[in-house]
Amino acid sequence: MTALHDVYADLVAEGIELGEIVADLPRREWDTATPAPRWTVRHQVAHLTHVAHLLVLATGDPDAFAAGTAAARENFQAGMDARLAEYAAVPVPELLRRWGEERAAAEKALAALPRREPVPWLGGPLPASVLAAVALMELFAHGQDIRDGLGRTRVLTDRIGHIVFLGTRTRNLAYHARGQQPPAEPFRFELTSPSGELWAFGPPEADQWITGPAADFCLLVTRRRHRDDLALKAGGTDADHWLDIAQTYIGPPGEGRAPIGQYRV
Secondary structure, eight states, X not given: OOXXXXXXXXXXXXXXXXHHHHHTOOGGGGGOBOSSTTOBHHHHHHHHXXXXXXXXXXXXXXXXXXXXXXXHHHSHHHHHHHHHHHHHTSOHHHHHHHHHHHHHHHHHHHHHSOTTOEEOOTTSOEEHHHHHHHHHHHHHHHHXXXXXXXXXXXXXXXXXXXXXXXXXXXXXXXXXXXXOOOOSSOEEEEEEOTTSOEEEESOTTOSEEEEEEHHHHHHHHTTSSOGGGSOXXXXXXXXXXXXXXXXXXXSOOOOOOOOOSOOOO
C-alpha cells in the first residue's frame, strides 16, 4: 500500500463535503428519519457536533474532557444518549453554527499536535493522527446515514484509506464488544481502493483472509451495511465470523443494518 493521503487534510475535506449537504436543507428535512433507529438528520448532526466538542476538549483541556465524558465512561450508551438529547434540542441554525465552529477548532487542534502525541479518548489515549482518522470515520459513518435518509448518493475517494487502516488495526474491538475472545492468528486484508489501488494489510501467508472493495469494507466496519449487501469475501472460519461482527468504533455494536439490498453508496 502506498502512503495514505494526509489525514488532517482529508478530515477537513470530509467535513466540508458533509457540511455542504446539510447547510441548505429545508427545515422539514432535518426531521427525516435515517437508518439508525430513532435518529433523524438532526440527531446525526447533533452527534457529530458532540464528537467535535469532545475532540476540542481532548486536545486542549484533558481535565475538562475527563469531566465531560465521566457519564459515558460509567455507562457508555446512557452517557452518550444524554448528551445527544442536549445537542438535538438546539435550534437548527445554532446547531449548524456550533458544528462548524467545533469541527474547525478540532481540525486545527489535531493538526497542531505531533502526529504520535497521545491524546485522551473514550477508549484510552490515541496518537493524534489516529484520533484524526477516528474523527474522519465518524464523519464517514454518520454522513452515510444522512445520505441514506435523504436519498443521496456519494462518490468515494481514496481518503477512505484512513478508515480501512482503522478497520484492520481495530479488528479485535468487535470481539471485545461482545465479550468474545479474539483469535490469536492475524488476518490478511486485500482491499481495492476507489482509485483501483490494492491496499494490503497483514501477513500474506495468513490462513484467515478478507478481500473486496475498500468502500464495502468501510461500510462493513462502520456497520452501515449488512455483509450480504457487500462484495466482501472471507477465507477461513474466523474471518467469516468477523464479517458478521466487525466494528471499528468503541461502545455497543447496536443492531446494525438488515440485509435489504436497498441502499447504494
